[in-house]
Amino acid sequence: MPDYNSLEKIRLQKLEELRTEGVEAYPTRAERTHTSAQAIAEFEAAEKDASTGSAREVRATLAGRIRAMRSMGKLSFAHIEDGSGKIQLFLRVNEVGKERLAFFDKMFDIGDFIQATGVMMRTKTGEATLQVLDFKLLAKSVSPLPADKDVKQDDGTVIRYAALEDPELRARQRYADLAVNPEVRDTFRKRATIVKALREFLDSHDFLEVETPILQPLYGGAAARPFITHHNELEQDMYLRISFELYLKRLLVGNLERVYEIGRDFRNEGVSFKHNPEFTQLEFYWAYADYLKVMELTERMVAFVAEKVNGTTKVTYGKYELDFKPPWRRVEMRQGILDTSGIDIAEHKTADDLFQAIRAKHPNKTPDPKVTRGKMIDFLLGEFLEPTLIQPTFLYNYPRDISPLAKSMPGDPLTVERFEGYAAGFELCNAFTELNDPLDQEQRFLDMGRDYTDDEEEKNPLDEDYLRAMRYGMPPNGGFGMGVDRLVMLLTNKHSIREVLLFPALRKEEFGE
RNA sequence: GGGCGCGUAGCUCAAUGGCAGAGCAGUGGCCUUUUAAGCCAUUGGUUGAGAGUUCGAAUCUCUCCGCGCUCACCA
Numbered sequence: 001m002p003d004y005n006s007l008e009k010i011r012l013q014k015l016e017e018l019r020t021e022g023v024e025a026y027p028t029r030a031e032r033t034h035t036s037a038q039a040i041a042e043f044e045a046a047e048k049d050a051s052t053g054s055a056r057e058v059r060a061t062l063a064g065r066i067r068a069m070r071s072m073g074k075l076s077f078a079h080i081e082d083g084s085g086k087i088q089l090f091l092r093v094n095e096v097g098k099e100r101l102a103f104f105d106k107m108f109d110i111g112d113f114i115q116a117t118g119v120m121m122r123t124k125t126g127e128a129t130l131q132v133l134d135f136k137l138l139a140k141s142v143s144p145l146p147a148d149k150d151v152k153q154d155d156g157t158v159i160r161y162a163a164l165e166d167p168e169l170r171a172r173q174r175y176a177d178l179a180v181n182p183e184v185r186d187t188f189r190k191r192a193t194i195v196k197a198l199r200e201f202l203d204s205h206d207f208l209e210v211e212t213p214i215l216q217p218l219y220g221g222a223a224a225r226p227f228i229t230h231h232n233e234l235e236q237d238m239y240l241r242i243s244f245e246l247y248l249k250r251l252l253v254g255n256l257e258r259v260y261e262i263g264r265d266f267r268n269e270g271v272s273f274k275h276n277p278e279f280t281q282l283e284f285y286w287a288y289a290d291y292l293k294v295m296e297l298t299e300r301m302v303a304f305v306a307e308k309v310n311g312t313t314k315v316t317y318g319k320y321e322l323d324f325k326p327p328w329r330r331v332e333m334r335q336g337i338l339d340t341s342g343i344d345i346a347e348h349k350t351a352d353d354l355f356q357a358i359r360a361k362h363p364n365k366t367p368d369p370k371v372t373r374g375k376m377i378d379f380l381l382g383e384f385l386e387p388t389l390i391q392p393t394f395l396y397n398y399p400r401d402i403s404p405l406a407k408s409m410p411g412d413p414l415t416v417e418r419f420e421g422y423a424a425g426f427e428l429c430n431a432f433t434e435l436n437d438p439l440d441q442e443q444r445f446l447d448m449g450r451d452y453t454d455d456e457e458e459k460n461p462l463d464e465d466y467l468r469a470m471r472y473g474m475p476p477n478g479g480f481g482m483g484v485d486r487l488v489m490l491l492t493n494k495h496s497i498r499e500v501l502l503f504p505a506l507r508k509e510e511f512g513e
Numbered sequence: 514g515g516g517c518g519c520g521u522a523g524c525u526c527a528a529u530g531g532c533a534g535a536g537c538a539g540u541g542g543c544c545u546u547u548u549a550a551g552c553c554a555u556u557g558g559u560u561g562a563g564a565g566u567u568c569g570a571a572u573c574u575c576u577c578c579g580c581g582c583u584c585a586c587c588a
Contacts, residue, residue: 006557007523007539072551073544092545110538124546144523144538164524168580180524223588243588269587270514378588402588418588430588507579 011142014107018140023107025140030115034060037084040128043120058120062087062130063138065179066112071105074098077129080114081182088129089116095133104135111141111179145180146173171504190309191488191500195262197308198282198484201301207258207284212247214240214264218461221245221405224267227277240266244283245405245479246466249434252287252477253469260284262484273496274426277505280484287475290433291417294478295394298421298429299326302392302487309491317424317493320390328392328421333381336395341384345377345399349414373414374402389422396420398432404444405479406432421482423490429482436477438470 004012018025034042039060046056064082071077075092093101095118108114118132146164164170170177170184177184199209217236219226221243231238241247244261251259265281286294303313306324313325338344342361348354351373358376359366367379377399389395396419400408406416418432435441445462488500498504 005523010539068548070547070550071544072547075545075547077547077550079548088548090546094545123548125548127546127548129546146524166520166524166580168520171580221588225587267587270585272587273582275587374588398588404588406588420588509579 007144008142011109011140011144014109015140015142018107018137023137025137027136027138030063030138031061031117032063032115034062035084036062036064036080036082036087039120039130040087043128046120047122059118060120060130061115061117062089063115064113065141066108066110066114069105069108069110074101076101076105078108080116088123088127089118089132089135090121090123090129091132091135095131096135100135108137109141109144111143111145113138113141146176167498168506171498172506172509174502187488187492187494187500188502190492193309194305194488194491195280195484197305198262198301200308201304202260202284205258205297207260207286208256210248210251210256210259210261211263212241212244212251212261214266216241216247218463218465220461220463220466222265222267224269227266227268242267243481244281245481246463248283248285249474249477249479250466250469252285253472253474257287257475258284271505273498274483274486274489276485276497276501279497279501281481282484283479283481285434285477285479287477289478290476291396291419291431291478294431294480295330295396295419296326298431298480298482299324299328299392299394302421302428305487306491315491315493317490318495320424322391322423322490324392324423328394330394330396331385331389333377333385333395333397336385336388337377337380339385340388341380343380345380349373351376372401374399378402386422386427387425389425392421392423392428394419394421401447403432404448405435405441407435407437407476426486427483428486428490429480431478431480434474434477434479436470436474438467438474441470442467 015025039058039062042060043058046058049056062080062082064080064087066078067081067086068079069076075090078089078091079086080089081087091101091104096104114135115138116130116132116135118130118134121129121131123129146169164177164180170181178188203209215229215231215238217238219239219242221241222245224242226239226242229238229240230236242265244263244265248259248261260283262280262282264278266278267275268277269275271277286297289297303324303326306313306315314321314323316322334344334346341358343354343357345354348357351371354373354376355367355369358380365383367376371379381395385395396417397409397415398406398418398420400406400414400416403416403418406418409415409417416432418430420427420431421429435444445467485497485500489495489497492500494500
């Protein structure tokens, strides 16, 4: 039994009264004929016709949740909200009678779902309103929605309304957040539009959407700690995937030339404004393309999606005005790091060399001296270059030792053909000309294992089956991965990944007895 | 995991060692065009949980729980 608060107890009492009066509080069916938006549109069309002589009554049965009630003795106003928006209801004793009006005022609460049948009219203040002839309860709300208006007098002036704001409550009880904050519903509608637009774009470029295993016997394709689970019948541990990469590239071996997947990845890592343990990833692999072609496709794809969701490639993100219109700025990593940190990584070909250079130039900002050269470059990138990448930018040509699945630049064994897309200072996507040489790949896996022997958590298992697939022959190809949640953040001006996830990860809630 | 901060009524917030409060919501009443309705009256609290200090704790201390920001981690 939950502990009901005083407000809930009152509503439970109302439920009891309804039952004794024979009123069904949770009827099985509704008889809606119009959404609120349809009723208003039809009414406005009728008004236009009326001005040319032909008057016509707009009768509708609406259904929705009560969001506001104003009772004034012999008449009452209310606003209900449905999927299309809000609409005002107007009840008078003249139409519904004294008893029914009293019933409405007494038994109905904000949050209840109701149905109302009536005729559209315009009030004195000009609002299109349903004049109610009949109504019924569709679902009684026992718990008051956690929101209210807050009217504060500040030396005579009215300042503020408050909606549900507590970030914990909003995330934990997203249903309530959605119910009271229309702009939150809007964000998730936009998210759906974005995902649909990504599919539309890739489908129209002859990419085949596929689904690969989430439960995997080995994990790979990224450097992250996995979630481990266990299959009882097979008597073996399984991993939730940390990327789709190795499975999608197996499909290229199978002569599928263009494949993509949109789905969930799971990484057992820290949580931050841009990290959630499960997140939505888009990856595609494109035979006979290289990272330059992928770059072009990427900027076109993101611009397409931005147009679909916002009607423009421009977007406001916090204090920035971003424009995703192609072509995006391109910054070669060596040059970018040189420009922002004053260090030329090409002149320091070993980790030790590079460390000395960083320490000489920036004694207050030095990486861990034990890490690889690639990780030091990554450090320089994060420390100096990344914060400058505000407008959409492709940063390209990465150190080989942090890119075990990417192909080296011809003539430069330390660098691979890889790029990352940045906007607003954070990473949006990651792509490269994929390594398709099975012998090189095997060596890279072994190198990686050696580099990280003292860090077991980062040491990916060697995927023999992947190497076997590659030995059959994999066409040269370009691959791409993007955090869809981050794209949604950018296109909806949200500054935390939690705001674009319906149910972000939270610690388990303890319920009392 | 580290650092900083927060947790008071259904919601938004006051009260900083001395009677736990306000607005809105709720409840009762008045009100036939309101929309932040208005007017009168009124209910509502394990101050996140537990322990300690004190004559006295929402306030100070400790432990725990939850959340936020941040750092670390994160191809």
